[in-house]
Amino acid sequence: MNESDVKLERTEPKRSRLFSRRRMLACLAATAAAVYTDMRFIEPNWIGVGRHRVPILPAGSNPVRIVQLSDLHASSEVPLDFIEYAINLGLQQKPDIICLTGDFITHSWDEWDAYSKIMQQLSAAAPTFASTGNHDGCKWIARYGGYARPTKVVDMLEKANIRVLMNEREQVAIPNKASFELIGLGDIWADDFKPQLLGETKQDDMPRVLLSHNPDTKDLIENANWDLMLSGHTHGGQLTLPWGSTPFAPVRDKRFVRGLHPWKNHWLHITKGVGSLRKMRLNCFPEISVVELVAVS
Numbered sequence: 001m002n003e004s005d006v007k008l009e010r011t012e013p014k015r016s017r018l019f020s021r022r023r024m025l026a027c028l029a030a031t032a033a034a035v036y037t038d039m040r041f042i043e044p045n046w047i048g049v050g051r052h053r054v055p056i057l058p059a060g061s062n063p064v065r066i067v068q069l070s071d072l073h074a075s076s077e078v079p080l081d082f083i084e085y086a087i088n089l090g091l092q093q094k095p096d097i098i099c100l101t102g103d104f105i106t107h108s109w110d111e112w113d114a115y116s117k118i119m120q121q122l123s124a125a126a127p128t129f130a131s132t133g134n135h136d137g138c139k140w141i142a143r144y145g146g147y148a149r150p151t152k153v154v155d156m157l158e159k160a161n162i163r164v165l166m167n168e169r170e171q172v173a174i175p176n177k178a179s180f181e182l183i184g185l186g187d188i189w190a191d192d193f194k195p196q197l198l199g200e201t202k203q204d205d206m207p208r209v210l211l212s213h214n215p216d217t218k219d220l221i222e223n224a225n226w227d228l229m230l231s232g233h234t235h236g237g238q239l240t241l242p243w244g245s246t247p248f249a250p251v252r253d254k255r256f257v258r259g260l261h262p263w264k265n266h267w268l269h270i271t272k273g274v275g276s277l278r279k280m281r282l283n284c285f286p287e288i289s290v291v292e293l294v295a296v297s
C-alpha cells in the first residue's frame with residue numbers, strides 16, 4: 001500500500017457522511033416546502049362535500065336533506081368568489097333546507113351588499129336559517145378588531161331573506177316530508193347563549209334540531225330535550241397532525257372536532273367549514289355538509 005492509498009482511506013468516510021447530511025437536509029427542506037405549499041395554497045382552496053345520515057325522523061318518514069354551511073369567514077383571505085363557489089356546491093346537493101352556523105366574517109367587512117347578494121342565492125333555492133358565531137360580533141372579537149355586536153351580519157343575512165334564529169324557534173314543514181323543530185342558539189363565547197327555549201315541551205313530539213356555532217354548547221344543555229345539534233367553529237381542527245390529533249381546535253372537548261357523533265341520547269354534527277383563519281389547513285380540507293335526516297329503523 002503506497003501513501004496515496006492511505007489518504008484515500010482516511011478521507012472517503014468524511015465525504016460520505018457530508019453527502020448524507022446534505023441529502024437529508026435537502027429532503028427535509030423539500031418536505032417542508034411541499035407541506036407549506038399544500039397547507040397554504042392547495043387545501044384551503046379545495047372544498048369537498050361531507051355526507052351523513054341521522055336517524056331521528058318518525059318511522060316511515062321521507063328523508064329531509066339539510067345542507068349546512070359554516071365558518072365562511074369572509075375576509076381578505078377568503079374572498080366572496082370562493083364563498084360563492086361553496087354556495088353553488090351546496091345548491092347542487094338539492095337541499096330541502098339550508099342551515100348556516102355562524103362566523104360569516106373574520107373581523108371587519110365592507111362589502112355588505114355584495115355579500116348579501118350572493119347569500120340570496122341560498123334563500124332563493126330553499127328555506128334558509130342561520131345562527132351567529134363568535135367572529136360575527138361580540139366583546140371577544142372586538143378585542144381583535146371585530147364588531148361589538150353581530151348587527152351588521154344579521155342585517156346582511158336578513159336582506160338576503162335568511163331567517164336568523166337568535167335563541168329563537170321555527171317549525172320547519174317541507175311538503176310530503178316530516179316536520180321538525182329548529183332552534184338557533186346564540187354563541188357561548190359571545191355571551192348570547194340563552195337556552196330557555198330548550199326547557200319547553202317539543203311541539204307534537206317533533207324531532208328537534210339545534211343550530212349552535214360552538215359544539216362545546218352541548219355540555220350546557222346535556223339534559224335538555226333535543227335530537228341533533230349542527231355546529232361549526234372548529235374548522236375541523238384546521239391543522240391535523242399526522243397521527244390525527246387537532247391541538248389547535250378552539251374547543252374544550254377535542255373528541256368532537258368534526259363529523260357526526262352519537263353523544264348521550266343526542267347526535268352532534270360538526271362541519272369543517274368553508275373558510276379558514278390565516279388561510280392555512282393541513283389534513284383538513286374545507287367542506288360543505290349534507291346532513292340527511294332519515295326515519296328511525
Ligand SMILES: [Fe+2]
Binds near residue numbers: 071133135233234235
Ligand atoms: Fe370560525
